[in-house]
Amino acid sequence: MLDVASAAMARRLVKRIKEVKNNNADGNNNNNDERKSWDTLIQILDHLASSSSSSALQTDNNKNANNDMMMILPTHHLSQNEARQRALYWLSHQDTYEQKEAPGLGFLHRYALAVIYFSLEGNSWNRCSSASHSGTGSIQASHCPSDNERYLSSSSHRSWDGVNGNRDDTVTWLDLSNRNVYSTTFLPLELTLLSPTLELLWVSENPGLSGTLPEYIGDFQQLNSLNVHKTNVGGKLPESLYTMNKLSSLRLYKSNFNGSLSSNIGNMGRLKWLWIHENEFTGLVPEEIGMLKKLEGVTLHGNKF
Secondary structure, X not given: OOOHHHHHHHHXXXXXXXXXXXXXXXXXXXXXXXXXXXXXXXHHHHHHHHOOOHHHHHHHHHHHHHHHHHHOOOOOOXXXXXXXXXXXXXXXXXXXXXXXXXXXXXXXXXXXXHHXXXXXXXXXXXXXXXXXXXXXXXXXXXXOOOHHHOOOOOOOHHHOOOEEEOXXXXXXEEEOOXXXXXXXXXXXXXXXXXXXXXXXXXXXOEXXXXXXXXXXXXXXXXXXXXXXXXXXXXXXXXXXXXXXXXXXXXXXXXXXXXXXXXXXXXXXXXXXXXXXXXXXXXXXOOHHHHHOXXXXXXXXOOOEO
């Protein structure tokens, strides 16, 4: 159950998601699948907010003490809702970034990155974990060039390690490579909040990352580079992947992907690099790969074609 402040934060996020959806309803950055993902997030956050009872106000002091302790505990095997609750608590009680609720997508992106941090066991990362969660028990913040680059620091999230973006705090790059992340369900649905602006997503060289590539990956119509190599992510590639017309680099090698490649791969006209070697792909290599006129490099060995 959320405390009063966290529930209020959830409601503000719902309001902002609806505002952005409505403002972009006719724009190029908002497609039907993306709106479905965001509708699901609205339902989730609405439920979390409404689940906080009217008696929560009377017990907030005790809850806040418990939550402060919870925030410095290891993040092993959190459910996605537990990660959301921690992110909401951090935003409402601990985050001092003055521009966090500025108009637009930036506020949503800050929330999304916080959920990603907790979902992927950020307190155990080998680089730039949050300093606010260190110094208690066995938890120590991992090495980071500067405190501003640490996740959940009070600086703009554009300065966090592996994050790049625009002056309005929207995120264009997210590089979580080789960070000792852990998740059995890939990345949380909040990642889709980055979809209107994200151009690069790298989660490679994380053997603790598993699950499957979700259907919502097709929401990322601005993405031009997707790296999931050297992970334990597997399963069949979602059909939505083949709708990502701006993707120029797809690197999935040395992971656990299987099934066949769709003939719709021929629709990915900007693809230059297709590195999918050492997986478990089967079937015939679709002849539509020959339609990819910009293709400069392809690796298929080590599969079952």
